[in-house]
Amino acid sequence: MAGRIVAGVDGSPPSMAAVEWAAADARRRSLDLRLVHVCEPWAGDAGTAEYCAGMLESAADRVRGLFPGMEVGTEILPGPVVHDLVRGSAEADSLVLGSRGRGGFAGMVLGSTSLALAGHAACPVVVVREAATLRHGRIVVGFDGRRSPAAMEYALKQARAQDAELLVLYAWRPPILSSYASAYSTFGESFEEHSRDAAQKVVPWRDGNPDVRIVDEQVCDHPVAALRNASSAADLVVVSSRGLGEFASTMLGSVSHGVLHHAACPVAVVPPGGDSPASG
Known part of the structure; x- marks a missing residue:
């Protein structure tokens, strides 16, 4: 496995919980962190590129606030979701996703997208439902x-x-x-x-x-x-x-x-x- 954790970002609360989990894991295990958003081909409305870039930067700012000094890479992928993320999983330590999302990650866990990723990704797929409030050890x-x-x-x-x-x-x-x-x-x-x-x-x-x-x-x-x-x-x-x-x-x-x-x-x-x- 390569030394990079990839977290999917779509702006939803579970997605942000996944970003926080991925950032903490990257810090613990001294791995690189990359935040990605998949912009599906059908999402071509005016302003989409700016919106996606802003969403990713907001998530990156969240990570930097939690872990000052952490380097965070960001990337917008063209889609489709499963194809791009499965392909990228071959070069990742793990892929971290929110349990439910919107936009490019709609239907995670309960839908076909997450099942395809968990079943076909070349690396571990971590699905996060919500931010942790209690550590069990x-x-x-x-x-x-x-x-x-x-x-x-x-x-x-x-x-x-x-x-x-x-x-x-x-x-x-x-x-x-x-x-x-x-x-x-x-x-x-x-x-x-x-x-x-x-x-x-x-x-x-x-x-x-x-x-x-x-x-x-x-x-x-x-x-x-x-x-x-x-x-x-x-x-x-x-x-x-x-x-x-x-x-x-x-x-x-x-x-x-x-x-x-x-x-x-x-x-x-x-x-x-x-x-x-x-x-x-």
């Missing part, structure tokens, strides 16, 4: 033990930068069985077996990152519900854009989609990466 990552390494890597970076605890959360749902008696007799053993396996797979990450306090939890619940509940006491929830098993999704599937809809804190959707079991 905890990052939560959804973990399936198989295709979560890139999400774990990003969650570790965030936990380290924020001096926060990392909660590795594994959620297990029992398979649907034809008989209530069969389900009752095998449920306990299956959950214990899956929980032990999930806990064991966290050990290499804990051993490889002694500077981060890593705790793990296994719950019997739907993954979306488990992550939604955990988000109420977290500063960030991290999920993989694709997964297998309990956190399974195809492109941006039901778990990532559901967490984006329901989490109470910012959500980072991370594309699959390598297969490293731990990060130093």
Whole structure:
């Protein structure tokens, strides 16, 4: 990943919350910050260019007010939104967006634009609903033990930068069985077996990152519900854009989609990466 955080600006309150989150993250991790606004081809009214430039400069001024001395780059892109931002994501550390917007970012999270970005961007996409008013000191990552390494890597970076605890959360749902008696007799053993396996797979990450306090939890619940509940006491929830098993999704599937809809804190959707079991 390149050393630049890109934040989408459209003038809406969630967009400004995203800008503030991106600026704080850039400062914590010593990365460059670029604010971008996508001016769609249909938005050709007189004065549009001046309006867009003023919007970006206002957002940049907000960052400079919060973090004096921070250098902020700005850029107006011609659109369409998804095409430009997906293309730019290949050169970014992360892309940060507001949960809902107007203009070039209309319909974020609940619409097709955000789902396309979270499902296809080459870098993590962080979706911010509103400015944080309380710090919990905890990052939560959804973990399936198989295709979560890139999400774990990003969650570790965030936990380290924020001096926060990392909660590795594994959620297990029992398979649907034809008989209530069969389900009752095998449920306990299956959950214990899956929980032990999930806990064991966290050990290499804990051993490889002694500077981060890593705790793990296994719950019997739907993954979306488990992550939604955990988000109420977290500063960030991290999920993989694709997964297998309990956190399974195809492109941006039901778990990532559901967490984006329901989490109470910012959500980072991370594309699959390598297969490293731990990060130093």
